[in-house]
Amino acid sequence: MSTAYALIDCNNFYASCERVFDPTLKNRPLVILSNNDGCVIARSGEAKELGIPMGIPEFKARPLIKKHNIAVRSSNYALYGDMSNRVMETLRSLTPNLEVYSIDEAFAELSNRLTGSFWDYGVEIRERVLQWTGMPVSVGVAPTKTLAKIANEYAKSTPEREGVMVLGSNQVIEKVLRQTPVDDVWGIGRNYSKTLREHGIETAFDLRNQPDSWVRKTMKVTGLRTVWELRGRSCLEIDETTEPRKGILSSRSFGKTVTDCRHLKEAVASFTERAAEKLRAQYCVASNISVVLVTSKYQNPGSKYKFGLEIHLPNPTANTPRLTKISGMCVEQLFEPGRHYKKAWVMLTGIIPQQEVQRDLFSESSYDNKDYSLMESLDAINQKFGKRTMMTAGSGIDQPWQMKQQFLSRRYTTRWDELPEVR
DNA sequence: TCTGGGGTCCTAGGACCC
DNA sequence: TCTGGGGTCCTAGGACCC
Numbered sequence: 001m002s003t004a005y006a007l008i009d010c011n012n013f014y015a016s017c018e019r020v021f022d023p024t025l026k027n028r029p030l031v032i033l034s035n036n037d038g039c040v041i042a043r044s045g046e047a048k049e050l051g052i053p054m055g056i057p058e059f060k061a062r063p064l065i066k067k068h069n070i071a072v073r074s075s076n077y078a079l080y081g082d083m084s085n086r087v088m089e090t091l092r093s094l095t096p097n098l099e100v101y102s103i104d105e106a107f108a109e110l111s112n113r114l115t116g117s118f119w120d121y122g123v124e125i126r127e128r129v130l131q132w133t134g135m136p137v138s139v140g141v142a143p144t145k146t147l148a149k150i151a152n153e154y155a156k157s158t159p160e161r162e163g164v165m166v167l168g169s170n171q172v173i174e175k176v177l178r179q180t181p182v183d184d185v186w187g188i189g190r191n192y193s194k195t196l197r198e199h200g201i202e203t204a205f206d207l208r209n210q211p212d213s214w215v216r217k218t219m220k221v222t223g224l225r226t227v228w229e230l231r232g233r234s235c236l237e238i239d240e241t242t243e244p245r246k247g248i249l250s251s252r253s254f255g256k257t258v259t260d261c262r263h264l265k266e267a268v269a270s271f272t273e274r275a276a277e278k279l280r281a282q283y284c285v286a287s288n289i290s291v292v293l294v295t296s297k298y299q300n301p302g303s304k305y306k307f308g309l310e311i312h313l314p315n316p317t318a319n320t321p322r323l324t325k326i327s328g329m330c331v332e333q334l335f336e337p338g339r340h341y342k343k344a345w346v347m348l349t350g351i352i353p354q355q356e357v358q359r360d361l362f363s364e365s366s367y368d369n370k371d372y373s374l375m376e377s378l379d380a381i382n383q384k385f386g387k388r389t390m391m392t393a394g395s396g397i398d399q400p401w402q403m404k405q406q407f408l409s410r411r412y413t414t415r416w417d418e419l420p421e422v423r
Numbered sequence: 424t425c426t427g428g429g430g431t432c433c434t435a436g437g438a439c440c441c
Numbered sequence: 442t443c444t445g446g447g448g449t450c451c452t453a454g455g456a457c458c459c
Contacts, residue, residue, distance in 0.1 A: 034427035041427065057426045075427085102430095102459045189457050220433065222457075249429060298426070345428090403427095 003234070004118060004141050006108040007148040008091060008125055011136040011156065011163075013104035014042035017083045018073050020134040021412040021420050030071040033058055036253045036403040037074055074405040082413040086133045094125055099238045107145055109238040122164030142167035145236045146229035149186040150176060150204065170232075177230065180204040187226040192219055204230055244282045244351055250275040251345030254401040257296075258341045264293065265331045266396030271346040272327045273395055276320045277382075279348055280375055285316040285367050287350030289323055291330035294343040307334045316352060317367040319375060323348075324392050 010016060014032040019025045029046035033039065040056050050068050052061055065072060084103045092098055097109040110121065122139035129137050140152030147167050154176055155165035167173050183193035185204050195218060201207050208230040216224045225235040250271040258264050268291055279286055292308035309330045317323065327346055354367070381390050410418035 036427070038426055055426085059425045062425095077428095104459080187457065191456065220456085222433065245430075247430075251428065253427070296426095343427095 004110045004143055005145050005148040005234075005238070006095075006110055006118075006122070006125075006139055006141045007101075007145070007152045008106050008108065008129075008137050008139050009152050009156075010087060010104040011138055012042065012044050013084075013135075014073075014075065014080055015044040015047075016135055017080050018076075018409055019044075020083065021079075022409065025071055028071050029068055030073065031061070031065065032073050032075050033407065035075060035405075036255065037406055038253065041075065072407045074408040076409050076411065078411040078414045079409065083133065083135065087129055087135050087137070090129050090132045091125065094121075094128060097238055097240060099240055100242075107148065107238055110141065118166045118168070119164055122166065123162075126163050136163070138163045138165075140165050140167070142173075143232045144229040144234040146186050146226055147173065147232065150180055150184070153180070153184060173232070174205065177205040177208060178203055182207050185226065185230070187222060192223065244284050244353065245278075246349070246351060248275050248278050248286070248348045248351065249345060250278070250347075251343065252403055253343040254341065255404045256401070258401050259337075259339070261331065261335045261337075263396070263401055264335060264341055264344065265328050266394065266399065267401045268327050268331050268344050268346060269324045269392060270395035270399070271344065272324045273320055273391060275346050275348050276318055276323050276375075277379060279351065280318045280379060282351075283354050284351045285318045285354055286313070286323075286348035287316040287352065288312050288348070289326055289330075290347045290349070291327050291334065292345050292347075293331070293334050293339075293341050294345070295339050296342050307336075309334055312350075315367065316350065317371070318354070319367060319371045320378070321392055324394055328394060 015025075015030045018030060018032070025044075027046070028044075029050055029052075030044040031040045031047050031052055032042040034041045037058055039058060040052060040054065040061055043052050043054070047070055050064060050070070052064055052070070064070070080103060087104075088098070088100050088106060091106055091108065095108040095110070097111075099107040101107055110118065118141045122141060125139050126137055129135055138152050138155045140148045140150065140155050141164075142148040142151045151165040151167045154167075155161045155163050158165070167176060180203055182188055182196050182201055182203055183190075185207065188196070188207075196202075196207065201210065208227060210227065212224060212227070215227050219226070228235050252267070252271065254267065258267065272289075288310055290308055290310035292306055294307075295305045297305040311326055311330065313326070354372070378390055410420075412418060412420050
């Protein structure tokens with residue numbers, strides 16, 4: 001193996017973050033709920049063993065939670081985001097070629113190492129991250145990213161591996177692929193795995209042995225890449241760049257259903273505010289904004305429950321008041337009395353770097369220097385004094401639609417007033 | 424009663440151009 | 442009856458990821 005990829009993945013990331021700052025949670029089963037406390041989105045190892053499934057609605061899990069005295073937390077993204085940065089910085093101290101793939105995983109490219117030393121490298125990563133951040137991680141090493149994912153999974157589920165697995169020789173790869181259910185392969189989701197199983201393809205090993213033409217036909221080029229990667233031919237490279245996002249979405253379910261237009265406009269205004277903030281954080285402007293209002297899809301199954309509108313902005317902008325005004329007009333058009341709204345979202349697309357904006361000489365509404373410095377001060381104030389210190393009046397003060405967060409832990413690392421205390 | 428919030432890539436098909 | 446051949450751009454929708 002001359003070039004190899006490592007996948008470093010935090011174990012039960014959200015649960016581990018909570019534990020770093022609250023030792024009473026050690027060894028106790030723990031679940032983390034989605035925004036709005038709707039579903040279980042993360043579980044500690046103990047909670048998994050007790051049979052709490054991923055994604056289950058909280059009310060369905062409640063009997064088990066009671067029975068086993070499982071600890072419950074609302075998701076605390078301020079805390080998780082900060083912990084994630086610490087882990088990634090630690091990884092960068094050990095490997096220059098790092099691709100941060102998600103909040104809790106990163107790929108590293110390892111060139112010119114001897115097979116023997118991959119294992120040592122994995123152990124070193126684990127030890128350093130644990131020591132510097134308190135976060136347990138697992139490491140999988142293999143000739144391709146797809147195989148590194150599988151190696152990582154194997155390291156996690158096989159305690160004897162002590163959190164590190166190297167897939168080097170063909171014999172070992174084959175043995176592990178035979179044990180890997182096809183739906184555990186990266187890139188194979190619910191739909192494809194159903195199709196594959198209908199064709200008698202049960203394991204990663206079976207999938208690897210399918211002819212290219214059939215794979216291409218049933219799973220398109222992305223599927224073919226997956227199969228080649230399983231065969232050890234690398235098709236996916238390390239991507240270290242952080243390109244600007246192509247779309248920025250801000251959405252929330254409401255704490256309780258919203259039926260009046262004013263509150264709906266407030267909610268959408270505040271989502272617009274957040275989206276615009278993200279947009280400016282990457283020094284970009286948007287050329288389109290779309291607003292979607294959502295009612296319950298469970299209430300009248302099959303009937304329409306999403307109502308959306310997209311507006312093209314002749315002059316791309318990142319100006320919050322301007323965007324808020326447009327999204328408010330969308331709400332007015334979409335709103336129908338009598339509907340019970342559960343959720344809304346605001347999406348910004350057609351995103352281009354600020355400097356590349358075509359100036360429109362005859363219009364005052366382009367994103368000019370005055371706009372820019374106003375927004376810059378707004379962001380600076382909110383960063384210094386906390387979110388929503390300054391906001392547009394349209395986003396409402398009382399915000400009755402705010403999400404439920406009954407079990408929120410403190411933002412230990414990002415708020416002075418919520419630092420952990422030692423007695 | 425109660426069901427998350429972000430993202431990516433690919434493809435097909437239509438509009439439109441020369 | 443016969444009815445070009447190529448291209449681009451955009452959108453909607455479907456698949457996937459964490």
